[in-house]
Amino acid sequence: MNLLNTSISYNIDGTGNTSSVIAGIRGEVDGRLTVTANITIYPTDLAEGTTFDDLSKKQLFALATKKLPVALPKLSYSNYQFFVQNDTPVRLTAYSDLSDNGSYITLNSTLNQSDFTNKAIESVGYEDVKSAVKTILSQEFPTSSTEA
Incomplete structure (x- = not known):
């Protein structure tokens, strides 16, 4: 995923x-996933002896992108919606969000x-949706935990 x-x-x-610093992040995978996030970076996220004033915008963004895969498995799924064509479900969109420890993430x-x-x-349920999204996220962030 290009962030x-x-x-x-x-x-x-x-x-x-x-x-603290809040970094805004946006990424998309071929119309399948869209993530929008505001990730808060705290002094404890910095290397010892480093202050926020020592870091460039690129370095702060790099710190935030390292925190994103850790937060993604904690997403809660607020709902999912089926799209029907000729009376048959053809796709669905799942809406997920997280508000945790100063970070806010939305994943569609x-x-x-x-x-x-x-x-x-047409017979999938909540756990099926979570599992499918988890699979896609593990492909996009292979080093991250994929705990649902």
């Missing part, structure tokens, strides 16, 4: 020091029959 940096926001404390996944090898798309 783009959409924003960098600095949070400044009462003493004028940067207390478009799935079709090829994502469900052991059952017809």
Whole structure:
């Protein structure tokens, strides 16, 4: 997945020091997955002796993209919607989100029959959808945990 940096926001404390940074991230996989995220980077995410002021926009973005695959398996699925053609379900879109520890992630996944090898798309349920999305994410982020 090609990830783009959409924003960098600095949070400044009462003493004028940067207390955290929020990096905006967007990525898409061939119309199958779209991820939009605001990942918060905390001082504990930095190398010892490093401050936010020492880091470039590219370095901050790199830190945020390392945190994204760790957060993705924690997504909750708010709903999924079938798309029907000639009275037959042909695909579905699953909507997932996460608000955890200052990070906000939205993942929209478009799935079709090829994502469900052991059952017809019209009979898939919540666990089937989670499993299919997990499979795609493990392909896009192979080093990440794929715990559902």
